[in-house]
Amino acid sequence: MKKIVTFILFSVINFSIFSQNSESKILQFKYHQNDNYQFNSVVEEEVKMNGRLLNHATIVNRSTISVSKVDENGRGYEKANFMTSEIFNGYPTWSENFESEYWRSRDGKFEIADSYIMPVVRDVPIFSEKPVKIGDTWTADGYEAEDMRKLFGIPNPVKVPFTATYTYLRDEERISSDSKHEKRNLQVIQVNYSINYENPQAANSYTETLDSIMGFSNKTIWWDNEKGQIDHFDENFRIIITSLRGNVLMFTGTSKSEVTEFKRTASEAVVQQVQSKVDQLGIKDVSVKKSENGLTLSLEKIQFEPNSSNLLESEQAKLDKIAEILSGFPNDLLIEGHTARSGSEESCQILSEERANSVADYLVGKGTRKKNQIFTTGKGSRIPIMSNDTPEGMARNRRVEITILDK
Template identity: 30%
Template sequence: MDGMKQLSFVFLLFFAAALLCAQDTDVQFSYNGSGNYYLVERTDLRRYDNGKYTGLVSREVRSFIARTVPPKSSAPGDAYYDGSFFVQEGTIRDSRGIGSGIHTSIPSSFRITRSGQLFMLEDNGYPSFRSFPSFPADAIKKGDKWVSKAERAVDPLYKGKITKIPMTVEYTYLRDEMFHGEDVYVLSAQWATRYGISYWDFGGDLELKSANGKHSATMYISKNTGNAVVVRDSVDETFIYADGSNVSFKGTISLFTEYPPAVDRSRIIPALQRASLITKDEANALAAAPKNTGTRTNVSGGLNGSAEPKTSGGTKNTVGTSGAGTQKAASGNAEQTKPVQKQLPSKADTQQKIKQTAAQAEKPITVENTEAGIRLTMQNLRFKADSAELLPEEAKRLDQIAAVLKEAPQSQFLVEGHTASTGNEKGEQRLSEERARNIALELSKRGIAEDKFICKGSGGRKPVASNATPEGKARNRRVEITILE
């Protein structure tokens, strides 16, 4: 009997050990990329000027990050993104927060590799944390540590001058958890702020001579995407300037990943039809269009400045056509369709095409399904000369757009202004920003909350037609409004 008890005990020990081993298997971390998301950076820091407490700094930077189509030269698995960053709240002074309204965005674009390394393509200071987190090349198990390089962009005094500080981060894989219904890895991260000893950013704030301090963070990483769902960073650091002054911050920086609500197309599409912006066939195409697929389908039938509608990924799709004549881009191991023998169009076909093109050019508002969401484009806008003020005859178009946007009450709207290119890049950029903001203001007067709008100007950098003709310039003077999803 004692032998049976001993045997049972040994079996239980073996079973427990096997269970522990099964729970502690090696895991390969990787960044798999995700669709569109919001990135939020919230700071709650106590500020000390020359050692004296001067108040609480509370600041929130939000952004909408849209997945874009990688270039053909990109490495397998790399994810490309465009970001629109904006400050939600400013520094609190005398217990009064700076009010939120229409947000003017700061553009950004970057790529992220499978290991989590982030490379900036358009860098205006955001995101603040880059390559954070990044993952080891080898599989690891709970308790394992690794060290990786990262970077942080800082502007301690909000001078508008961004300084980049390198980070050497030590990570530890702590455990697995469920966080808000999502399977996550829980990591710890620690690093020291060391600036001005062996590294200076000569493109940054030259008055910032040194910085030192420490950070200790806990982060929750999505097992599915590799995104940092939540990061909580405890901060204690000091920045020292050329005039001998210093400013210290103690508190927390929190990062959150949030996802935009899906647009209820059962409400949006009828609203577009009521406004006579799309036909029945276009409505069906818009309802069936996949979301965040990396391609863009032009459901308006517009030409986008070329002979055929183009997707942003280089492929071509025409709504309502059969698969027989569809062309596919060939890259890598992508499927290639057999060449289709071309037939010369008849005179009647040519005339019909001309009529369709002319009708499209006269459309007051075009509708597209893009990676970021449903986009409404107001082309050939009529402004007062060299001004952002719309002429009164544009009121009807604004009424139509406002009626559509009201059917997406949970969404935010990206308003992007464009100008024709005349060689004055700075002036074009300023004018495109002013026009985007003015459109947002006009829509807010029609019953849409101001804080729903993110405004962005692209000057003349994104033409849809040639600037060599008055007609082309007219098409390039446009404002695009995207219902973000």
């Protein structure tokens, strides 16, 4: 009798799993006007030239995307800003931004002008128009848009086509990567593709230029079909670029990416809201303004130990209150260090970078942000707000600016 009951229970469990695995669903992107979201990728990359190691770098790729409109076919028109930055002294440094805009369909296809360098990988993922279930496999064409301006002076991105293979592996209950950290039912999709591209213009060139690109990418995507958006993904990749003269560059690495949301902050209403909070908390020598990159809190007369990046206790108490304000925004932060002019500009530059990192360390220690959500830069003494001829002017020039990034 016990064996019969066990057999029945085993059969019921198996039937339940089989039924769950057999449930078909349509996977597709969903766009909503005025939605804002952000991709952050941390890449560990090794670069070799002609077999010799050139560099091992930790890179942060940051993409902020806004959906400006949605058409009758469910396509979203997205305006995006992309930045690639290496991590130095524990934080990614602020660097050049690239803007882009494009239509993207519900199945994931891009419609984008040839002039845009970013994003690099396009038409991934692409979903089948038919319902799929766990275990299903499909293929779809995509391409990489390789930026060859610095290497070979090619003005527009080189389009490298591939055919990707997709497999719907399983469903998983996971905590979402956004600031809500909710338990979500995610679909796990494996994506693999190889590239093998030869430059058709190379044979007619008399100067050094791109000859070929080879490589592969293996991605695992955790897809949130209820939201119609990627939650996060992992990747390992290798790209080999060969020049006409036989030089070989090889890029090998891994990437971990997650999607989070962000708020638009650069408005007069938000500036007034944050300034009121600063006044309410009694934070002295702090002003709030709109800036090129978002909403900036300028901490003037910030006190460090003499010729040092060590914060005084009084400034730590000030940063505790600043952290309370920053907790109301999920956005990444840019921290800029500024010094008064004392000594050489080179020494001012180094000190400004160290002080920006010191403030970043304190905010990370408070749990205000993770390290890959803070970008730092030093401006030395090059951007004074007052003359350095008076003690008051020098005190005000010695400042740290924290920007809640709006793009």
